[in-house]
Amino acid sequence: MREALIVWGGWSGHEPEQCAEIIRDMLQQDGFKVYVERSTEAFADPSIHDLSLIVPIMTMSKIEKEEAKNLAAAIENGVGLAGYHGGAGDAFRECVEYQFIVGGQWVAHPGNIIDYTVNITRPDDPLMEGISDFPYHSEQYYLHLDPSNEVLATTTFTDEHAWWINGVVMPVVWKRQYGKGRVFYSSLGHVAEEFNVPQMREIYRRGANWAAR
Template identity: 75%
Template sequence: MREALIVWGGWSGHEPEQGARVIAGMLEEEGFSVRLENSTAAFADPAIADLSLIVPIFTMSKIEKEEVANLTRVVEGGVGLGGYHGGMCDAFREAVEYQFMCGGQWVAHPGNIIDYRVNITGRDDPIMAGIDDFDYRSEQYYLHVDPSNEVLATTTFNGDYAPWIDGVVMPVVWKRRHGKGRVFYSSLGHVASEFDVPEMRTIVRRGLLWAAR
């Protein structure tokens, strides 16, 4: 049986515990044995090298050197990493080695909760199979993004809230490699209720399955 670890915590506005339970349910439906922890100390456990998948849901906060060192080491060794929104790519802002692994870091969401369009770019990828462009209401994430990411979906900023970024095309969903590990990320999912959007839920589910070894 494949095993997954979900580590949740940090800023409560992202509803990390609720999101962790949604993700746990998804993975259990796919036959995973799932362990939930709410301390970054879980990342320092050498035993996580034997997992199939790690899902951080831990906005902002701090991570200790030995924790991030072990986490990045096991992903380089082949453990999958997957996550969404600020739970993965607005975590541990001072840990650049963590950001290097994830492939991006949140820097702004102009207008806060707004309506925007998600455009599917990786239509031939199994993660996006059968999914068309869709409208979405949430924070439209502006990220600093690694150019080596394989981008599967984007969004375009219209400049209403920051005129200087009018027309900027920003990755929303990507996958990448970090060493031998597969890394998946989606910027959708400010609060747990967004998993009720079928496209968002399907993308995250498929992405986590792709990341898992």
């Protein structure tokens, strides 16, 4: 049986506990045995090297050097990581080693909660099969990114909230390798209610299953 670890905490505005419960149930339905922890201390445990998947939900927060080192080693050796929104893309701002794993870092969401479109760029990829472009109401994430990411979906910024980024096409969903480990990230999911959006939920579910070894 595949085993997954969810570690949640950090900024409460992203509803990490509620989201952890949703993802736990999702993974259990897909046959995972799921462990849930509330401290980054879990990342320092040698047993994480035996997992199939790690899900960080730790917006902002801090991670100790040895915790980050062990987490990176586990993923490099084959453990998958599946993250979303700020829980993964804006966690551990001071830890560049962690940002190297994820492949990106949040820097802005002009206009805060707005309407925008998610454009599927790789409809031929199994993670996106049968999913078309869809409207979304949330924070439109502006990120700094690793060019080695394999981008699966994007969004295009307008000049309404920041004129100098008009027309910028920004990745929303990507997958990547970190050593032997597979890493999946989606910038969607500001609050738990967004998991009710069928496309958002299915993209994350598929991504988590893809990342898990």
